[in-house]
Amino acid sequence: MTTPSPIPVIFVGEGGLDGGHLTARQRGWAEANGFSGQRGKLLALPGEADGLAGYLFGVGAAEGRPAFVAGLAATALPAAEYRLEGDLGDPTLAAIAFRLGAYRFDRYREVKAVPTLVLPEGADAAEVDRHVAAATLARDLVNTPSSDLGPDNLHKEVERFASERGMTFKAIVGDALLAENFPMIHAVGRASAQPPRLLDLSWGDENHPKVTLVGKGVTFDTGGLDIKTAAGMLMMKKDMGGAANILGLAHAIVSAKLPVRLRVLLPVVENAISGNAFRPGDVLHSRRGLTVEIGNTDAEGRLILADALALADEESPELIVDMATLTGAARVALGPELPPLYSTDDALAAEITAAGLSVEDPFWHMPLWSPYDGQLSSKIADMNNTGAGGYAGSVIAALFLRRFVSKAKAWVHLDILAWAPEARPGRPVGATDQGIRALFSVIRKRFDA
Numbered sequence: 304m305t306t307p308s309p310i311p312v313i314f315v316g317e318g319g320l321d322g323g324h325l326t327a328r329q330r331g332w333a334e335a336n337g338f339s340g341q342r343g344k345l346l347a348l349p350g351e352a353d354g355l356a357g358y359l360f361g362v363g364a365a366e367g368r369p370a371f372v373a374g375l376a377a378t379a380l381p382a383a384e385y386r387l388e389g390d391l392g393d394p395t396l397a398a399i400a401f402r403l404g405a406y407r408f409d410r411y412r413e414v415k416a417v418p419t420l421v422l423p424e425g426a427d428a429a430e431v432d433r434h435v436a437a438a439t440l441a442r443d444l445v446n447t448p449s450s451d452l453g454p455d456n457l458h459k460e461v462e463r464f465a466s467e468r469g470m471t472f473k474a475i476v477g478d479a480l481l482a483e484n485f486p487m488i489h490a491v492g493r494a495s496a497q498p499p500r501l502l503d504l505s506w507g508d509e510n511h512p513k514v515t516l517v518g519k520g521v522t523f524d525t526g527g528l529d530i531k532t533a534a535g536m537l538m539m540k541k542d543m544g545g546a547a548n549i550l551g552l553a554h555a556i557v558s559a560k561l562p563v564r565l566r567v568l569l570p571v572v573e574n575a576i577s578g579n580a581f582r583p584g585d586v587l588h589s590r591r592g593l594t595v596e597i598g599n600t601d602a603e604g605r606l607i608l609a610d611a612l613a614l615a616d617e618e619s620p621e622l623i624v625d626m627a628t629l630t631g632a633a634r635v636a637l638g639p640e641l642p643p644l645y646s647t648d649d650a651l652a653a654e655i656t657a658a659g660l661s662v663e664d665p666f667w668h669m670p671l672w673s674p675y676d677g678q679l680s681s682k683i684a685d686m687n688n689t690g691a692g693g694y695a696g697s698v699i700a701a702l703f704l705r706r707f708v709s710k711a712k713a714w715v716h717l718d719i720l721a722w723a724p725e726a727r728p729g730r731p732v733g734a735t736d737q738g739i740r741a742l743f744s745v746i747r748k749r750f751d752a
Contacts, residue, residue, distance in 0.1 A: 307384070309421045311357035312376055313348075314389035314397075315340040317364040324389040325359075333359055342368070343375045362390055371663035373397040374404030374729030382416035387423040394426040396662060399740075400729040402435045408446040408733060433558045434743075437551035438736035440464075444547035445721050445734030448540045449523035454497040454571045457522055457543065461569060464550060465504045468557045470567075476500040485570075485614075486588045487595065487606040492572030494527070494580035501611065504567040506557055512750050513620035514556075514563040515711075517611045518549030519604045519627035520571035527574050527600030528582055541734060542604070544721025545627035546571065548738055552624075555743045563750050568615055570607035574600070586684045590614060591707050596681040598689035604629050605703050606688060612707040612714075619710040622651075622746070626717045626738055632696025633718040640727070642720060642737055643669040645701040648713040651745070655715065658748075659741035663729065666717065666741065669698060676702050715742075 313324055317340040320330050329348060333339070338346045342363025350356035358380065362372045373387065377400075391397040398420060405417040422428055444452065444460065452460070458474060465472035477498035480489040485501055492499025502520075521542040525531060531539070546569045553567050581587065585597045587606065590613040595606065604627050615623050633643050644666040646652040652668045659665045675698055678690040686706065690699035697718050708714045719737040723730040 309384045309386040310355065311388050312360050312380070312385050313357060314360050314362050314373070314376075314387060314391050316362055316368075316390045317341060319390060322390065329359070342372060343379070345376070345379045368392075369663060369728045370396055370661065371400035371403075371729035373400040377401045377404030377418050378726065378731070380418045382418055384419045384421060386421045391423055394423040395430050398422050398426045398431045399434050400663065402431065403438055403729040404731070406439060406442060406731055408443065410443070410447065429558075433555050434740055436558070437555045437739050437743075440554055441544075441547040441551035441721070441736040441739065442734040444550070445541045445544045449573070452540070452543070453522050454492070454495065454500060454573055457520060457546070457571055458500060458502060461502050461504070461550065464554075468506065468554070470504045470506040470557070473503040474500055475503070484590050485610045486590070487610045488570045488572060490581045490585075490587050491527075491574055491603045491607050494577040495573035495575040497573060499570070499572040499607075501614075502567075502569040502571055504553070505565065506553075507564040508562070509564055511562045511564045512622075513566065513618055514622045514746060514750070515566040515568065515615040515618070515620045515624075516549045516553060517568045517608060517615055517623065517625035518546035519543065519608055519625075519629065520546035520569045521604055521607070522571065522573050524574045524601070524603065525576055527576060527603060528580055529600045530576065531601060538722065541722050542628050543571070544719060544734070545604075545625070545629075547734075548626050548719065548721060548736055549624075551736055551739045552742055555739060556746065559743075559747065559751075561747055561751050563746070566615070566618075566620070568611040570611045572603075572607055574603045589707070593686060593706065594684040596684040596687045598687045602688045602700070605700050608704055609707045612704060616708045616710045619712070621712045622715070623708060623711045623713070624715045624717070624742060625704070626719055628721050629718045630697045630700050632700075634720060636697060637667055639720050639722065639724050641665055641667050643667055643697050643718050645669055645671050645698075645716040645718075646714065647671070647705070647708070648715075651713050651715065654745045654748070655741050658744040662740040662744060664738065664741040666738070669701070671701055671705055672698055673702075675699060679703055
């Protein structure tokens with residue numbers, strides 16, 4: 304039986320019908336059907352005997368064209384095997400976008416077959432596989448509901464992740480967190496039937512530069528005693544999106560064998576409600592030694608991150624990166640597509656921002672505005688976990704975390720959403736990756752020169 308050849312999809316820029324990619328017959332067909340390379344427009348090309356010769360796919364004008372426009376093709380095309388031709392731009396990025404545009408979450412129901420891809424000429428196969436696997440890992444974890452991915456099951460997933468990649472793995476669980484001085488992780492997670500924990504993974508040569516990744520792993524967030532509304536709780540399975548995307552980034556780093564000593568710290572809890580839940584007005588001790596008055600139990604992510612960041616900082620690494628689905632204020636300010644980025648190193652922030660724009664993984668550099676630091680003051684403790692005025696919530700959260708980092712050469716905090724409420728190129732509705740490609744690009748450039 305003859306295997307069908309991949310179906311060609313010819314990418315055409317706006318007004319690019321005369322660009323040399325098309326035959327005279329194809330150009331005539333495109334013109335007759337009003338196709339001029341409009342972004343996202345798909346046009347079937349007739350073949351012999353009413354067969355299909357392939358498709359034209361419009362990528363739009365060069366100015367303002369999304370780097371991930373190929374993802375739109377994967378969304379529009381029927382299931383078959385394809386090859387990409389024509390005005391691809393970066394063939395590696397086009398292949399990543401196409402494959403991520405075809406992502407579907409199929410754990411709980413059968414999904415329709417999706418388009419597959421033969422890599423275009425010039426694409427880096429290892430890079431494509433690396434980033435598709437990283438993003439798919441993050442998306443699958445975030446899409447999984449808390450009934451199947453509470454602290455216990457996330458622990459198992461992370462331990463398997465470490466084993467498959469030859470990483471060392473350590474877990475500190477339940478009351479052992481108190482014995483090893485992680486009191487805020489313990490306090491936030493102690494009300495759940497599944498105990499809180501800190502998962503600690505490491506990989507690489509001890510003599511290489513230290514890069515430590517920290518991810519918020521709240522597997523479900525009720526808000527605690529400051530309980531969320533029903534609507535506010537509906538998507539809280541995604542509150543471990545920081546941990547999921549950190550694992551995706553760790554996969555990319557290990558897959559590429561970058562010359563770093565990598566450490567991954569994931570504080571994993573469920574912010575539940577029971578008789579021993581932490582309360583508004585409580586004062587918690589932290590690993591750093593600072594005391595924290597609780598202004599709101601729904602500002603729990605920064606508490607568990609603070610203990611993990613303090614541990615990360617003790618090694619004085621070259622770089623600490625944390626990712627967290629931390630504040631609604633970030634989404635009010637910048638929407639779902641453009642997470643804020645905070646850093647103690649402005650040059651590094653500029654690098655990440657530039658890299659993000661080039662690989663369709665954008666961020667907006669926000670200030671660690673020190674005059675707002677006083678809003679974290681408390682009359683009875685070293686600090687409060689929420690701002691006093693209700694303004695600049697994402698900035699206040701970043702300033703809170705900054706108090707737990709002092710020895711690292713550079714620190715980056717990403718306040719991500721990890722969710723696509725509307726489909727866009729390469730990102731179907733639902734869980735999505737954020738930060739992996741941008742950060743990997745910069746880490747590789749800095750440490751693999």
